[in-house]
Amino acid sequence: MRMSITGISSMATRNVLDALAAIFEAQSGQRVAIESVGGVAAFKRVEDGEAFDIIVLASEAIDRLAASGYVDATSRVRIARSGIAIAVKSGAPHPFIADEAAVREAVLAARSIGYSTGPSGVYLTRLFERWGVAERIAARIVQAPPGVAVGTLIARGEVELGFQQLSEMIGLEGIDVLGMLPSDIQTLTVFEGAIGVNAAAPQEARAFLEFLDSSDTDATKIKHGMQPVK
Structure with missing residues (x-):
């Protein structure tokens, strides 16, 4: 064998x-x-x-x-x-995410924001710092434990607006994938x-x-x- x-x-x-x-x-x-x-x-x-x-x-x-x-x-x-996608719970309102300014506003408006411990999470942390909003939203950040998909937290209602590699969101039940980060702030791993x-x-x-x-x-x-x- x-x-x-x-x-x-x-x-x-x-x-x-x-x-x-x-x-x-x-x-x-x-x-x-x-x-x-x-x-x-x-x-x-x-x-x-x-x-x-x-x-x-x-x-x-x-x-x-x-x-x-x-x-x-x-x-x-x-x-x-793989690039970073954005998702919300199925049936929840879909925020506008067509450009950088819109994504920033969606982040500021969200009750909770989720990302992972992987490369996408590291990137989002730096992006929020560059936007000057890191301290402002710190209490609303939910970091998915290693091995747990951000989409799972979204489906459970623990995260309102989530970011992760598209490959980890495709096919997950209970979430709506809004699309990818706009090209001017996208990163490919x-x-x-x-x-x-x-x-x-x-x-x-x-x-x-x-x-x-x-x-x-x-x-x-x-x-x-x-x-x-x-």
Whole structure:
């Protein structure tokens, strides 16, 4: 029996990796088992020496793991990129979000604002600081715990206006995705895959990464709220 390819990823790529792993398994007969957790937790587990064949995280995190020798830097593959979307609870009023000024006003008007501990949350924190509203809205900020989607908090009524990677909001029940951050304040996070230095199945992992990098996967990436990136 073939050895399974093991992997760890952040929640942002969970759905697309699950879908692509299923396609790869059907085509190759090679089983893939990827665990998706909060990005900070995934990074720490790799840093603590836990063995994985592939690691899929934001490129900045892969940079740090490569610099510290936890992944094979020569194996890095850019898998996809994702922008930040905005959502409210299903049936709630839809604020105007067509431009930067409108988003700022929507944030100031919201009773609660949610974002994650991942790259999108870091970006939103800096954006609110640049707008000069960080202190003003501090008491209304709800940061989703690692591994918990902001959309889940929106659906529960714990967050009125939420921001997160589109890939983590698509398909969630109980929320209305209003759209993406306007282009002048949008940021795109690139997600990469790399082979762990203590991989048990490096050759199989490399084949899976090559598949993830192929144009055959583009439609699946788009379906799950991500954009192909070369």
